[in-house]
Amino acid sequence: MDVELEVQKCSRCERDSLVHQPYSGLHLCGVHLAESVRKRISKSLRKQLILPKNSINSLGRPFKVLIAISGGKDSAILLHFLHDILGSRRDVELIAGVVDEGIEGYRSPSMDCAQELCSSLGIPLERISYPDLSFPEMDDVVESLPKISESNLEARGMMPCSFCGVFRRQGLNSLANRVGADIMALGHNLDDVAQSVLMNLQKGEVDRTVRLAPHTTIPIDGLAPRIVPLRWIPEQEIHAVAIHLNLPIHHGDCPHAGGAMRQRSRDIIATIEKDIPGSRHGLVQSMDRIRELAANSENGTTVQSCERCGEPTSRPICQSCTMKEWFE
Numbered sequence: 098m099d100v101e102l103e104v105q106k107c108s109r110c111e112r113d114s115l116v117h118q119p120y121s122g123l124h125l126c127g128v129h130l131a132e133s134v135r136k137r138i139s140k141s142l143r144k145q146l147i148l149p150k151n152s153i154n155s156l157g158r159p160f161k162v163l164i165a166i167s168g169g170k171d172s173a174i175l176l177h178f179l180h181d182i183l184g185s186r187r188d189v190e191l192i193a194g195v196v197d198e199g200i201e202g203y204r205s206p207s208m209d210c211a212q213e214l215c216s217s218l219g220i221p222l223e224r225i226s227y228p229d230l231s232f233p234e235m236d237d238v239v240e241s242l243p244k245i246s247e248s249n250l251e252a253r254g255m256m257p258c259s260f261c262g263v264f265r266r267q268g269l270n271s272l273a274n275r276v277g278a279d280i281m282a283l284g285h286n287l288d289d290v291a292q293s294v295l296m297n298l299q300k301g302e303v304d305r306t307v308r309l310a311p312h313t314t315i316p317i318d319g320l321a322p323r324i325v326p327l328r329w330i331p332e333q334e335i336h337a338v339a340i341h342l343n344l345p346i347h348h349g350d351c352p353h354a355g356g357a358m359r360q361r362s363r364d365i366i367a368t369i370e371k372d373i374p375g376s377r378h379g380l381v382q383s384m385d386r387i388r389e390l391a392a393n394s395e396n397g398t399t400v401q402s403c404e405r406c407g408e409p410t411s412r413p414i415c416q417s418c419t420m421k422e423w424f425e
């Protein structure tokens with residue numbers, strides 16, 4: 098059977114198209130996609146990161162942005178464009194941070210990619226591992242999971258990612274403290290955010306929805322402010338731009354990712370986006386609206402301090418301290 102593949106042209110130039118955006122109707126080549134991604138990141142940054150003309154503080158030091166990277170495509174794009182957009186400002190300092198989860202065969206090659214990218218951009222890279230934070234490595238978590246679920250009711254049915262998410266968050270907070278970061282940038286893309294919105298709403302966790310990053314316009318007490326400049330960029334476009342720009346990225350999947358609730362949510366989001374292009378944008382816009390309403394209402398979310406570690410939490414003992422106890 099002869100299949101004739103017609104290559105679409107870019108809507109802006111004569112080059113072949115690299116991606117189709119069903120939600121906008123555009124076809125874009127690598128150059129124009131990269132330009133469009135940069136524009137959207139700049140726009141998000143202007144909303145989420147309001148910097149004065151001179152951000153040198155009273156101690157004479159620049160405004161520090163910790164950029165959480167992993168060696169994957171999203172954070173590579175984040176680092177590349179933040180460097181592109183903010184890199185020439187003398188009053189802003191960019192520092193990259195990576196958390197080593199202790200996953201054999203996965204973390205080491207992605208760490209190499211992260212290091213390569215940082216070196217090429219001249220950005221310092223800070224590392225922290227789970228044992229540095231008194232947590233077990235993820236490979237050990239997975240091994241002891243059956244035992245832990247046996248003796249702790251709350252841990253029953255928990256997936257490796259539930260632990261990893263809590264530990265990584267602590268790792269990033271700790272890196273932010275170490276470097277004295279004024280703000281932290283995370284590489285969550287449009288698909289990630291839409292998945293999180295869906296999962297939180299599915300579980301009735303509106304408070305969590307309200308607490309999702311970005312934290313700059315609706316600051317939440319006690320949490321290091323986080324910005325998410327890629328929140329309007331679909332994963333597929335990030336991937337295409339990372340390849341187009343030839344960024345060093347690790348393509349492997351984490352061996353512990355299987356079966357996660359996120360994976361199911363990913364499939365659902367992909368399906369509804371295919372049926373009704375623009376659904377992901379709609380979910381994130383709904384979240385923003387809920388946040389606005391919550392910010393205007395008097396009984397906003399209450400954050401207290403953990404009795405053991407002092408980290409902000411919605412219960413007396415925070416989840417990471419609870420988990421630490423399970424492994425002791």
Ligand code: SF4
Nearest residue numbers: 257258261351353354
């Ligand atoms: S997939 Fe899960 S276990 Fe693996 S690195 Fe991500 S959060 Fe951690």
Ligand SMILES: [Zn+2]
Nearest residue numbers: 107110126129
């Ligand atoms: Zn083009």
Ligand SMILES: [Zn+2]
Nearest residue numbers: 403406415418
């Ligand atoms: Zn705690």
